[in-house]
Amino acid sequence: MSILTYIAGWPLLAALALIVVPRDRQKTIRATAVVATLISAVLAVKMFAQFVPGVDGYQFEQQIPWVASLGISYHVGVDGINVGLILMGAIVAFAAALCSFEIKSREKEFYILLLVMTGGILGAFASLDLFFFYFLHELALVPTFIMIGVWGRGENKNFATFQITLYLSVGALIALIGLIALYLQVPADVRTFDIPRLTKYFAEHTMASGAQNFIFPLLLFGFGILVSLWPFHSWAPLGYGVAPAPTAMLHAGVLKKFGLYGLIRIALPLLPQAAQSWAHVIAWLCVGNILYVGWVAMRQKDLNLLIGNSSVAHMGFIFLGIASLNLIGITGAVLIMIAHGFLAALTFALSGYIYQQTGTLQISELGGLCRKLPFIGTALIMAAMAGCGLPGFANFVGEATVFFGAWGKFPVVTILALWGALVIGGVYMTRAIRNVLHGPLPEKWNVLTAVTHFWRKLPYAILLVCLLVFGFVPKLLTEKINPDAEKIVSQATAEKLVAPTEISGARP
């Protein structure tokens, strides 16, 4: 058994076990969820440490045939692209389980859904089989809808649930059509859902450009809806605004990266010609994410909507990295995916804590919270700084790398994106800090209690530490991402690259 099976399997097993635990044993239920995600996280760290960069092919592979007649098999493995994502996903899941303190009703169902979501998404990232890749993502997606619908907050809850369900189901199904169409491009006798074999096949036999131009938009927009690509982003801020904090952490942090991962892993190497002809479209759409959604974020009066919009804006940088179709750009995109995972989880966890304490996230009603909640306040300031790309945090490394990668190909877009990252991002983040954390403390908030308990502080601390570690030592990631990103780029551009630039030099 591969370690990857255990990483994704423990949460699922724990979810099964929780079914038989009586619902009044809340402590047992909580402990089971926390321990299961902790085991996953520890195993993921171990896997990350044992991963050997630059080895050809996948590591920790395991393959079990499932439906032989269709060429579906349970196949997991990691290379430089998904090793970091799995690490990030497992750590965020652990933090989310710790943050689920705030859930006070129907805990049993909540933790079961949380664990299913965790297992599903970690499995999807580890999967090297198209069918399981989709299957496990869908398994993780459905609990999101239920969690938002049942444990969501605010009066917009029903509308937001409805919207997010509709958008994400449509996105996932469009992507499914694209994936099936891709599978059907292989002649009937060698058909397989196995990603490595498909990649190999299409490296040897180029797909007809008509088919490529049919399938690529399906994948781009199907996955794009899942990642809140502008103009299909409107589900995201509202959905995250009403979602309970652990759900928002897992979805915005981890689950959302599935679509981006799918584009990098499947769409670029398998559909190279279409990828090149669509790169301009992606680049200009991402301006919508970065500038338009950035402006929208500036006008928000609710802290969660602001964070939600900023998270949509950050997706733009990843799309820009993908659109640049070169080694630096793709490496940067993967870096931001990981960094943003930690960051989104951290900010939603913090806003969740503030909401739980104050019962509101209207920025105008908050203020001076740093005085009463020094730990939360400091963490939020650091998260905001990471969000506007301050050196020292992992986001800076990724964003800078993406800009270097994109400059040569899309100078205008890069300038606009820089403006969005440095100025617009800076404005709304610093404004939020001033209005929420600094200034006079309204009388009514004198009752707030700061976090003192170690277990309550732990999730925020872990996520901050991860942001800082990968911010100061990006080499941990880049040395793993680089060789495999190079492979993907060489397939996507079908011409040999110039010697790769030393990216880890972008260290602050």
Add this chain to the structure above:
Amino acid sequence: MNASLMTLELCVLALGVVLLLADFWMPAERKKYLAYAAIAALAGLLLISFSGQGVCSLGGSAFHGAFANDALAVFFKRFFLLAAILVLFIAAEFSGRIAAGISEFYSLIVFALAGMLFAASANDFAMLFVSIELITITFYVLVSFQRGKLQSLEAGVKYLILGALSSAFMVFGIALIWGTTGELNFTKLAAVAPQFVGSQIFLLGVLLVLVGLGFKIAAFPFQIWAPDVYQGAPTPTTAFLAIGSKAAGFVLLLRVLFTAVPSVMHTPAFTNLLIIISGITILYGNLCALPQRNLKRLLGYSSIAHAGYLLLGVAALSANGQAAVLYYLAGYLFTVLAAFAVIAIVLQNVENEDISGLAGLNQRSPLLAATMTLAMVSLAGIPPLAGFFGKFLLLKAVLEQGATYHGYYCLAFTALVGVVISLYYYFNVVRALYWSKEPADLSPIELSSPAKFFIWVCIAGIFWLGIYPSTVLDPALAVAKSLGL
């Protein structure tokens, strides 16, 4: 002539007669348990059919080819036996609400089963018509069995009128086919049909036969009866209509389309017709299900939508499409019967079978609530349950044909729209189970042990097909290959 091929059907008919006779000397309060005797007998037949010898063994045809016992027939015979067994469980749970003649109710179910078994083997238009009539006429009685209930009688009359009308169309179609070609046997017809592809009268005949079958499977535009009849009929009847009668329609459809008139099917006009009917059926069923509050009516519309999904596989005109239909029906069997069993048990005392009757079910009986949730989630097509893999196979089959004809892409997108719409009303039911406000009745529900057994069989089936699809998919592919194209 080899009449021994019909042993299975004869056994089932004999069982029906025995059940009727048992009515004479069985004390009234014990009649309920006749269902378990019938279940035991049918389970025995099912086991024998899997043993590879005896009543359901492969091979051969009887009555000059009118009765074929091939792979497709054997697959569906097992399917129908299983369906009847599970429906009898529901009927036993429901027996308290049938005022008189419960043993007749059981025996009518068994007679309908016999009709379905004959339908699975029908390889001749005469056989097809007789088996369909055997099914439909028993269902006229089954639908209106709650004689004291106005709705049940109304449903019976509606089913009778529309059923008779569609039978008339079908007979007319068969007459036209026979008149032009002089053949009733499917295999012989297939040999001569290519000469008649240009004949308008022959094509009209085929079309009218499809009208009759479209009525059985409740495909647009012959679906009008479904919601009313589903709502009014006693729940076990509705369950058997939803799975048995629909599957019988599909086995005959597959036979007629792919054994009798494959040459006609491959004309662009008929391909388009199938695509359009499938697409409209999906949209109609799903859109009309949205505002429904009555659970059985909702499942009636959802069964129209599922007929549309199943037609995807037929419209694909490929072996993979046929295999997908067989797989989907197998998943649908467990799912829909689980749902109807929950309705039969929970809504015993609720007059109007409104969704709100399910409120608080997770406190009254967690097992039943979980079963209903699984059924709805599987119908909506969410992994890892049977419904997801079935929809995946159907979509794959349709997209496979997309390269040759682009209309299939439109069909696939229509199916997607349908799936997304259906999420809303399926999740509405789930919401009523767990999160409805102020449930009126919180008395716990005691399950009888046969009911528990039944529920666990359905749950196991839903999961098994989703997690180990090969167990049904491989036989289904083998069947589809043997059916040829």
